[in-house]
Amino acid sequence: MGRLADKVAIVTGGGSGIGKATAKKLTAEGASVVVTDLNANAGHATVEEIGNSAFFLSHDVTEESEWERIMKEAVDRFGRVDVLVNNAGILGTGAPQNPEDLSLDEVHAIAKVNVDGVLLGCKHAIKAMKGQGGAIVNLSSIAGIYAVPALVPYGASKGAVRQLTKSVAAYCGKQGYGIRCNSVHPGIIETAMGETVFNFVFDDPEQGREERRQAIPVGRLGKPEDIANAVCYLASDEASFVNGAELVVDGGQLIL
Numbered sequence: 001m002g003r004l005a006d007k008v009a010i011v012t013g014g015g016s017g018i019g020k021a022t023a024k025k026l027t028a029e030g031a032s033v034v035v036t037d038l039n040a041n042a043g044h045a046t047v048e049e050i051g052n053s054a055f056f057l058s059h060d061v062t063e064e065s066e067w068e069r070i071m072k073e074a075v076d077r078f079g080r081v082d083v084l085v086n087n088a089g090i091l092g093t094g095a096p097q098n099p100e101d102l103s104l105d106e107v108h109a110i111a112k113v114n115v116d117g118v119l120l121g122c123k124h125a126i127k128a129m130k131g132q133g134g135a136i137v138n139l140s141s142i143a144g145i146y147a148v149p150a151l152v153p154y155g156a157s158k159g160a161v162r163q164l165t166k167s168v169a170a171y172c173g174k175q176g177y178g179i180r181c182n183s184v185h186p187g188i189i190e191t192a193m194g195e196t197v198f199n200f201v202f203d204d205p206e207q208g209r210e211e212r213r214q215a216i217p218v219g220r221l222g223k224p225e226d227i228a229n230a231v232c233y234l235a236s237d238e239a240s241f242v243n244g245a246e247l248v249v250d251g252g253q254l255i256l
């Protein structure tokens with residue numbers, strides 16, 4: 001019996017990286033998964049790899065009407081929604097993010113996906129889950145906890161996710177909804193976004209990668225599956241007393 005047997009989960013940004021690994025992990029543990037993504041080709045590819053227990057819906061997390069459609073289609077297809085993984089996120093558009101050169105356009109572009117998208121997800125997940133209970137897992141970052149001088153608006157957006165997660169958890173508790181809400185804080189993970197971080201933050205990306213690897217106590221960068229395992233735990237009933245928590249999954253980078 002899988003750890004998520006009979007549960008129905010939605011994973012946003014499931015076409016790539018951490019979202020893809022999470023969709024695969026949750027289905028391997030018995031869940032039915034709705035994979036959503038802005039990139040339809042990538043989302044369909046994830047579902048093809050998984051098979052019958054997943055299906056894909058095209059989705060822009062920044063559009064509220066699309067959240068209404070996603071929730072309705074998930075319930076029509078599987079009967080309920082038990083888990084939402086708010087994973088879709090962007091590092092930015094490539095424009096400068098240091099505090100001297102950043103533009104408000106960049107700040108807003110990042111916040112629209114990373115903050116508005118997560119808030120809308122929480123809002124519509126609560127609507128779908130409040131008669132029955134459920135679990136929301138929000139992807140923040142270690143950049144939401146410690147300073148990254150070259151990524152000020154990205155870090156701020158992830159700090160917002162850390163905080164809003166706790167407020168959502170407290171609200172749902174106060175209302176007696178039985179909905180838990182937790183955040184996961186990955187270190188640098190080897191995905192498309194992780195590669196962009198090296199190119200963006202370091203003058204010499206290869207040297208930066210090696211320096212970063214050496215600075216991580218477990219001696220390696222993270223894999224998408226490392227994060228998928230953490231999300232799976234928080235989504236499962238094993239975490240039934242874990243609520244409003246921030247789970248750092250970074251190989252120990254933050255302790256130094």
Ligand SMILES: NC(=O)c1ccc[n+]([C@@H]2O[C@H](COP(=O)([O-])OP(=O)(O)OC[C@H]3O[C@@H](n4cnc5c(N)ncnc54)[C@H](O)[C@@H]3O)[C@@H](O)[C@H]2O)c1
Nearest residue numbers: 013016017018038060061088089141186188189191193194
């Ligand atoms: N990779 C890392 O090093 C790292 C570290 C810390 C936190 N994170 C966070 O983990 C999450 C996943 O990161 P990843 O590395 O897998 O990224 P990724 O770029 O590989 O994948 C992100 C996915 O989200 C989708 N997406 C982007 N905007 C969207 C939107 N508006 N609506 C729907 N889907 C959208 C993309 O199409 C893509 O498939 C993000 O929230 C990211 O900020 C990543």
